[in-house]
Amino acid sequence: AFRGAVNGFQSRAYSQVAKPRHLMSISDLTPSEFSSLVRNAAARKQDTVAMMFSKRSTRTRVSTEAAVTMLGGHPMFLGKDDIQLGVNESLYDTSVVISSMTSCMVARVGPHSDVTGLAEHSAVPVINALSDDFHPLQTIADFLTIYEAFPSSLSSNNTLDLNGLKVAWVGDSNNVLFDLAIGCVKTGVDIAVASPQGYGIPDHMRQLINSAAHGVQSPGKLSETTVPEEAIKNADILVTDTWISMGQEAEKQKRLQAFAGYQITNELAKRGGAKDNWKFMHCLPRHPEEVADEVFYSPRSLVFPEAENRLWAAVAALEGFVVNKGVLE
Ligand code: CP
Ligand code: NVA
Numbered sequence: 001a002f003r004g005a006v007n008g009f010q011s012r013a014y015s016q017v018a019k020p021r022h023l024m025s026i027s028d029l030t031p032s033e034f035s036s037l038v039r040n041a042a043a044r045k046q047d048t049v050a051m052m053f054s055k056r057s058t059r060t061r062v063s064t065e066a067a068v069t070m071l072g073g074h075p076m077f078l079g080k081d082d083i084q085l086g087v088n089e090s091l092y093d094t095s096v097v098i099s100s101m102t103s104c105m106v107a108r109v110g111p112h113s114d115v116t117g118l119a120e121h122s123a124v125p126v127i128n129a130l131s132d133d134f135h136p137l138q139t140i141a142d143f144l145t146i147y148e149a150f151p152s153s154l155s156s157n158n159t160l161d162l163n164g165l166k167v168a169w170v171g172d173s174n175n176v177l178f179d180l181a182i183g184c185v186k187t188g189v190d191i192a193v194a195s196p197q198g199y200g201i202p203d204h205m206r207q208l209i210n211s212a213a214h215g216v217q218s219p220g221k222l223s224e225t226t227v228p229e230e231a232i233k234n235a236d237i238l239v240t241d242t243w244i245s246m247g248q249e250a251e252k253q254k255r256l257q258a259f260a261g262y263q264i265t266n267e268l269a270k271r272g273g274a275k276d277n278w279k280f281m282h283c284l285p286r287h288p289e290e291v292a293d294e295v296f297y298s299p300r301s302l303v304f305p306e307a308e309n310r311l312w313a314a315v316a317a318l319e320g321f322v323v324n325k326g327v328l329e
Helices: 012-016 031-047 059-070 091-101 112-121 136-149 175-187 203-211 228-232 249-258 266-272 303-323
Strands: 048-053 074-079 104-108 126-128 166-170 190-194 222-225 237-240 279-282
Touching: 048 059, 048 091, 059 074, 059 136, 059 303, 091 104, 091 112, 104 112, 104 303, 112 126, 126 136, 126 303, 136 175, 136 237, 136 279, 136 303, 166 175, 166 228, 175 190, 175 203, 175 222, 190 228, 203 222, 222 228, 228 266, 279 303
Parallel strands: 048 074, 048 104, 104 126, 166 190, 166 237, 190 222, 237 279
Antiparallel strands: none
């Protein structure tokens, strides 16, 4: 705007540009203009989604930013070095302040208590974008992927009915597994988990997974073993995730040793007796030690549709919890 105005000289080009309207004082506004700015401010407050990520992300970040934009909002990405949380400011103060200016907080954290702590003090919905315990957005995308690969009907009470399917999880018992297993129990999918000794499902989590059967007519059943072949027997879908989740980097060598023999290969699937038409899923990011290229990049692999489905899962979650204010049915 100052181009051409140097040394008191105004170019012809500059003088032809319509002058912008400035806001110097409320005295510049008519009463109705002033009121409309206040009203618009109230309406716009609904539009910003704070994305507070204390860990790296490709899929969750891109899908959430894209979903917020598709729904007409503004995603505000706040990485761990961008805000005062954890360094200069408490979870309580952060939650109260950010939720006062936004319509939702999507948070990726370490301890699950960080995301429940944010939720406890928040005036707006909080969506877990991965904690050490759960990854609900991933599970919604995973079930969309299963639903598309194994078309099935809705049962009379409008719930997904995937009865008869079996998932085999071969690998670490982690955050992605816990929500996936809860989703399986709720939709009638049997889930068999094979993890090495010492890397199985903690007792309190097993209880939570099994309690998901409450009120479900034919819930899926959870079974556990340390033998991959046992879990794979008659499975429709083989699933795994990294053996070293974010935050566990110091345990890398120990874990690589503990999980030796758990890599998903065609040979393992055959030896274990997976169904002929078995499919493979993985939330990504993937490392070759947990699944061989011959599976990961094969026609059995659903990993890229699964990743794309993160977008539609994010749209559904934001629509449900933010636009529809948690009225989900
Ligand atoms: N699956 C998943 O959550 O990926 P990102 O860590 O890249 O978000
Ligand atoms: N279990 C992994 C999932 C990453 C999407 C982790 O927590 O790092």
